[in-house]
Amino acid sequence: GCAVRQLIDNSLDASAHSIEIRARNNGYESVEIIDDGTGIESDNFDFLCKPHSTSKLSGLNDFGHLSTLGFRGEALNALCALASITVITRHRSDHLGTKLRFDHSGNIIESVSAARSVGATVIVENLFETLPVRRKEFERTSKKEFSKVLATVQSFALSRPDIKFVCNNTVAGKRQQLICTPGNATIRDVSHCSTALGPILFVLFIEVYSVFSQLLKALYIRINGFVSSCEHGFGRSAADRQFVYVNQRPVDYAKICRVVNDVYQQYNRSQYPTLVLNIEVPPGMVDVNVTPDKRMVFFEREKELLALIRSSMLATFHPLLGAYTSVEDSRSKGDEAHFTMTLDAFAFKPISRENSSSAEIAQSSSSYIVKPESSKKPPIVATCTKDSATKKKSDFNQMSVIGQFNKGFIITRLRNHLFLIDQHASDEKFNFERFQKKARVETQRLIQPQLLDIGAVQASVLKDNLNILEANGFGFEFKDGDGCTVPLLVSTPVLHSWQFDKSDIEEILTVVSEFPGVMYRPAKLRRIFASRACRKSVMIGTTLTTAQMQTIVRQLSTLDQPWNCPHGRPTLRHLVDLQNMNTT
Secondary structure, three states: OHHHHHHHHHHHHOOOOEEEEEEEOOOOOEEEEEEOOOOOOHHHOOOOOOOOOOOOOOOHHHHHHOOOOOOOOOHHHHHHHHOEEEEEEEOOOOOOEEEEEEOOOOOEEEEEEEOOOOEEEEEEEOOOOOOHHHHHHHHHHHHHHHHHHHHHHHHHHHHOOOOEEEEEEEEOOEEEEEEEOOOOOOHHHHHOOOOOOOOOOOOEEEEEEEOOHHHHOOOOEEEEEEEOOOOOOOOEOOOOOEEEEEOOEEEOOHHHHHHHHHHHOOOOOOOEOOEEEEEEOOHHHEEOOOOOOOOOOEEOOHHHHHHHHHHHHHHHHHHHOOOHHHHHHHOOOOOOOOOOOOHHHHOOOOOOHHHHHHHOOOOOHHHOOOOOOOOOOOOOEEEOOOOOOEEEHHHHHHOEEEEEEOOOEEEEEEOOEEEEEEHHHHHHHHHHHHHHHHOOOOEEEEEEEEEOOOHHHHHHHHHHOHHHHHHOOOEEEEEEEOOEEEEEEEEEEOEOOEOOOHHHHHHHHHHHHHOOOOOOOOHHHHHHHHHHHHHHOOOOOOOOOHHHHHHHHHHHOOOOOOOEOOOOOEOEEEEEEOOOOOOO
């Protein structure tokens, strides 16, 4: 993903109007970036892959007004050190193109004439071939890494709707087109391109202008973009579709996303907005030379910027406060709300006391996502005493059962310590985790398959983790069309009166995209499994034999998280340290 991002940066800096990314075997074999930019001048061939060589800067003063995405001269040199690099280019002043091959030091080892239109093609083959261990790891994770490539292209496509982006992947000789944007379009056109992002319901369009004449004299900040409606059902279960750009450069800016989420959840507490926000500032007001990937930036006037964004969001959503029933009546999905304001108009107005409950930011208990544990997790420990003594899961195998207390608790001993174990909570957690890992959910086939417009990134994740979704009761078929594969939902889970829909699928995909192969259950299924585990488990008031008590205690050592039941009650309490007990 990082390699593709840097090469796309170069293509955009070369004024390309069309950029195509071709991957073979998810990028494990090769990745090609093809553009129709200005091409590379022959005078720059020898320095093309040398470290710190760039034609985008002429002096140190240029750092004060950077207008290009790349400027360090490091990308191609770094790729040469890790892979085999071939460049085919033709400058607009030349009549014939040139094919260049480089060694791992960035030196030209072959230069021949080649037929090509104006532009450049960079071919990266056998990435990490100089690092055998990393190459083997890349083979295992290539699908996940290619998902990052799709996310990168998707992000660029939203920031530059005037550029045509195409992304293909060839696996086992079959070529699949995953992203194709029209070019010469608007953000709205790109956002509705199903192969790029999936359908985004941008009910409100924010276009805010603000001139900081009093603070920054002639300098100004301009904000424009899209945000999804705060009406329930238009948001998402996770903040996974929030794109922030600074001067059309994709950046990671958690503070901005946090401000937007805070305002959004004043009106919709259980969901997160879809956001595409472009911030335009004079180059001298922002520092992009912070991290190697240039995803982190520093603003000279960060506080003013955050206040402006908060006020802009409040101005957008405030008219909808208490008027959700009239949203669809007053606005069609294609309507736009347009705002043009100066800094004075963004003075924050506190919400009145009678509406204070709506302004509180709260997180619905039904919207949480439990982060699955990776295979490289550290040993799980739990604090058991006020002296911060810790216990590991393996300690449950060393505990000896003393007896049962009040037909609800098991008294155990571990060396000089006595522990009280909740028999119901412990057995409940064992049954819950067993359901989580092994339960197969009954499914019901739909009369008519439903087309899932979830975008290229999530469609790729769905195919790679199909067994996890099937274990959760969802069934899919895939239809080829327009050069891409489209998933169809053909069956859904059947569990009493519970209804499952697209939001549950997106919840699963959000987690497995970060933790591929992890058996994840959506929040609805977790609640159902917790209820079933509760009814199936040993109850308070049940008399247990020593063998039954030992089984319950030993089972705790096999669990991923044995310290609490599914409803949060602790399974273990420390009673006393026999060695330090006061006998007087």
